[in-house]
Amino acid sequence: MTPDALAPYLPLLAVLVLAGGLGAIVSVMSALLGPKRPSAVKSTIFEAGSEPSPGSARQRFAVKFYVVALLFIVFDIETVFLYPWAVNFKALGWFGYGEMAVFAVTLVIGLAYVWKKGALDWES
Amino acid sequence: MTALQTVQITRRVDPHLSIDRYDPEGELMLLHFGPQHPSTHGVFRMDLYLDGEKVVKVIPHVGYLHRAVEKLCETLAYVQITPIVDKNDYVAPMTNEQALNMAFEAALKLEVPRRARWMRTLFAELQRIASHLLWLGTFALDLGGALGGGSTVFIHCFRERELVLDLFEEVTGARFHYNTHTIGGNRHDLPAGWSAKVHAALDVIGPRLDEYEAMTLENRIFLDRTVGVGKLDAELALELGITGPILRACGVDHDLRRDAPFHAYDEVKVNVVTAQGGDCLARAQVRLGEMRESVRLVRQMVDGVPEGSINSGKPVKLPVQTKIPPGQVYVAIETPRGELGTYLVSDGTQFPYRLKIRPPSLHALSALPYIVPGGTVSDAVAILGSLDPIMGEVDR
């Protein structure tokens, strides 16, 4: 890429550096300015005032959350594929419309399938 | 009990489910929910066994607020006990005092003057309005959070509750722990012009109850969170000794105010509010309906308070002069939360030999292991809120 093409991204970088830097500075400042009186009780985790319950807080977790992640990957990427089409849509006209209709219908069929399979029923 | 209708349930949860057998791999997450938790209504703790968000088993732990009230009462003279039990159900202190003093009166075979009985009825009904308003506020807080719509409902409910507390303050000088009931009647008489103030307060509260009903029972999110959540069947409720709005929400038409009238309830007609379904929504419907009924009762009674003395007890110079003859007595009244019983054993001295208080909230909490499993963590919070437990009276 030519430097000119990257030029609009420089202010972006400035914003990100500023924001991240600011965040880093205030969290370091808070660590420096605050009192330091550690104690055993203070550093235990807060679990609603009782002793921390036995068992790790990083154990395996219900599979439903992973199903959502899978669904997300499928649908999100498909949707992102739609964006270039959306930008050039006027130029593509009816041809692009038809092509994308096929793609979108496939997507909807996929959604109907997971719906039917009960992947969207969280209650069960 | 006039009409017992059982709610259909498909299966009943086993509250003693063995986690070792259910989950030998140890994949369930054990979460200590409480005691210092925003929605455990004081200091209550539930140990939740979670499969993802779903609750598999719940073990309730009570006792964090145990103050040995019953034991303490054994060392106090009878007239000194009233202010102590005020702190049991701290949301409805009036009814605590009434239940206690009615037991003493029953043991002494003391007739309470008619005026005092009417006043007690009025206080009980006003207290019911205040207590249910606070329940509505905290229930919304459980459903909506302290940083959101929940706190808006909460503070608005407190605004109306203040009006009732103002009325009590007018009579007793205290807003919360009144110590206004005593053996044989009441301590403070109604001030002049009190009934006009009651009407003025109810003129404000009445229409706002309509608003709250519209805001809750017609609110889509409220319905989504409450319909079918925490389903309790009438059979189980009776088995566990659950009384009050929770039992009536299971379709059981039972109310001590009508079925075993005390105070002046035998002179008025009490329309008992019931609902079907036994879920959180039914409990909300019952309580909202009861507030309306209380408004109606107070309006009906406040102008007709009979004249006469407010206390039939002998004046005493020292607290220990009051002695109750040997024997035992059990008296129960209908508080906003259900049947509050007082069981008194006297050995003829100036102190009670044993004073047992039967709190409705404790029995309500005993339903948790049956109705929470199967729901999510959010449901557990909603169910606990809908049972309206007051830890002060649960732990005593």
Next chain:
Amino acid sequence: MSDGLLHGVVYSVLIVSVVLTATAMALWFERKFAARMQTRLGPTIVGPIGLLQPVADLLKLLQKEDIVPDNADAAIFNLVPPLAALAALGAAAVVPFSPSVVASDLDVGVLYVLAIGAVTVLPIFGAGWSSNNKLALLGGMRAVAQSISYEVPLLLSAMVPVILSGSLRLGTIVQMQADHHWFVVWPFFIGLPAFGIFMLAMLAEANRIPFDIPEAESELVAGVTTEYTGMKFALFYMAEYVHTIVASAVGAALFLGGWDGPFFPGLHWMVLKTLLLFTAVYWVRWSLLRFRSDQLMGLCWKWLVPMGVLLVGAAATWVVVFP
């Protein structure tokens, strides 16, 4: 360095400081607004009508002890609060407040906003995971499930203005609306529902009631932020507000015609529209109860996603039939 670049860098500094100041004011505004809804007064002590309350809060939080719990993953635990601020502020860079007041009007602006908005889920989950706290873990899991689910309707609804204007550049989208109609006005039967879905999904991404189940303080105490103290907590809190402000600004640019409006300069209109959307978000927040997580997912996948697909199709048909 060319003039254009200098302009961009100056504006980026300006926009970060303005957004941060606006966040502080938003805190004050929300507290006052919520207080008036709840028959209270809100902050009155610090400064005139309590205006300096956010400053007082900041100074207080700076003096709090910095606690890292036992067994926490300290590296991630300390890294994620600045990351949250970065992700929230980053999106502000491409928002055109007026034809000239913009840090960088990227040619892929819409995509950039959505991408950086999706990054916000990382610090939240990182916080939940690293805290070694089950409440935080539950909050983090909920946050991930919610954010990534609502990402789909967000992308779909943001595609409607892209199709209608044929550009990913926010400036061009606004200019298109200024030349013709705001997208919520015409075609309203496509623009209005798309706007609704966009705002709902943005609320969900910013974890605002009725979609605040990751925090859900009546259930999970404080969710992912349970173990955070002092400024680290404040950074998460601030990120939420910044996210809401930026979401309001993007919503105003995509659907409400951005800087377009009569009589006043464009900047005024943009700020006004952002403020209105922001107020609407808080109005909703302080009026509604909270959804349950499964209901939240149901709403997303069973209502918003199909509706989003339908709207994209409708927008495409509209453009093809009436070019």
